Amino acid sequence: EDKVVQSPLSLVVHEGDTVTLNCSYEVTNFRSLLWYKQEKKAPTFLFMLTSSGIEKKSGRLSSILDKKELFSILNITATQTGDSAVYLCASRDSNYQLIWGAGTKLIIKP
C-alpha cells in the first residue's frame, strides 16, 4: 500500500533556529512530491519536486528530493513566528493521485 510518512509529528523550536522536516514515501510509480504549509486556514503550495538532488528554494525555505532513498526534506532557516504551521507532504503516483502524510506541526517560540 502506498504511504507517506512525515517526521517528526510535532516540533517546537525558538525563533532563529533552523529546522529540518522529513518526508519519506513508498509510492508505486512515483511522479512527484509536494510540500504545503497549512496555517489555520487553507493549505498553500510551497514546492513540487520531481528530480533527485535538485534543491528548490524560496526565501528561507528550501527542499530537496532523494529518489534513491525515497525521502524529501524541507529546511527552514532563521525561523520566525510566522513559520508556525502544519507542513504537509504529498506524493503523486502514476495515476496523478496524491497520497498525503499526516503533517508536521511546527511551533516557533519567540
Added chain:
Amino acid sequence: DVKVTQSSRYLVKRTGEKVFLECVQDMDHENMFWYRQDPGLGLRLIYFSYDVKMKEKGDIPEGYSVSREKKERFSLILESASTNQTSMYLCASSLFGLAVTGELFFGEGSRLTVL
C-alpha cells in the same frame, strides 16, 4: 489570485441530518476535489471531478455523494450524517491534470460537527 470559497466554515448538525457543503472556484479550473482532514491522518480524498457532471470516487467515498452541475461549483453531500463524519472538509481545485503544475488550490475548510 485563485480563490476557492467554501461557504460554510463551521456547521453543527444532528445525526441523520442531510448536509450540503458547497465549494466555488473562480479560476475556471477543470479539476475539483473534496478531502477530509482528521488529526494524525493525512488528507483523505473523498471524491474528485475532472469535468462538469463527471465524478470519481476517492479513497473514502462511503457515506458521501457529490454534485458538479457547473464548472465552478462542486458540492459534497452527506445524505445522513453520522458522528464519525465529524471532521474538517477541504475543497480544492486545479488546472488541467495535476501533472501540469502540481498545485492544488485549497479553500479554507468547513469544520463539521455531527452530534
